[in-house]
Amino acid sequence: QLQLQESGPGLVKPSETLSLTCTVSGGSISSSSYYWGWIRQPPGKGLEWIGSIYYSGSTYYNPSLKSRVTISVDTSKNQFSLKLSSVTAADTAVYYCRLAARLPPFPFDYWGQGTLVTVSS
Amino acid sequence: EIVLTQSPGTLSLSPGERATLSCRASQSVSSSYLAWYQQKPGQAPRLLIYGASSRATGIPDRFSGSGSGTDFTLTISRLEPEDFAVYYCQQYGSSPPVYTFGQGTKLEIK
Secondary structure (H helix, E strand, O other): OOOOOOOOOOOOOOOOOOEEEEEEEEEOOOOOOEEEEEEOOOOOOOOEEEEEOOOOEEEEEOOOOOEEEEEEEEEEOOEEEEOOOOOOOOOOOOEEEEEEEOOOOOEEEEEEOOEEEEOOO | OOOEEEEEEEEEEEEOEEEEEEEEEEEEEEEEEEEEEEEOOOOOOOEEEEEEEEHHHOOOEEEEEEEEEEEEEEEEEOOOHHHEEEEEEEEEEEOOOEEEEEOOOEEEEE
């Protein structure tokens, strides 16, 4: 059973870059059967997909965040990461990492417990 | 961009009752690309249904999904106390591969 854990600063200043890492345990993430991604949830609101990265190295981002987001993966460390630049208070949210089946109908996924990131000076 | 609209926003029911949650897409969605999630306070979402109608591993058979095209439904046949939560539908758009969530339906105890 794979387990995911997000880590990173819980407080980021406006205009700075938010950086989070997702560490996976219980198995190797190095498989073309998976993709890895990030989703966020502002306090009291719904889920917003941020982006995904595939085994091939291809990345896809939410068009509303595309100019500020970078997702990368380090299979040797069983980790993948999120960077979101030029943050504002609107980026305050619980950030979840997700590892999921790559091919339809996407029969499984694993989520981290989430980490709250607050953007404030 | 496909928009998912869930209804109702809040559903108030009693344990033992049947719950019917709707997810409507602004364009036709392949059934293979439609999923339902359950989220309880302070927890990550949990995959309930994938491919519009297949239950994920470990999901009780009181949960069922149906629908096609633009209209999808999550049904909980007999509500248990632990089923009161927020439910989200999610669709995958293949070109480019992006994901979209509905705004959620809160299922609360009446």
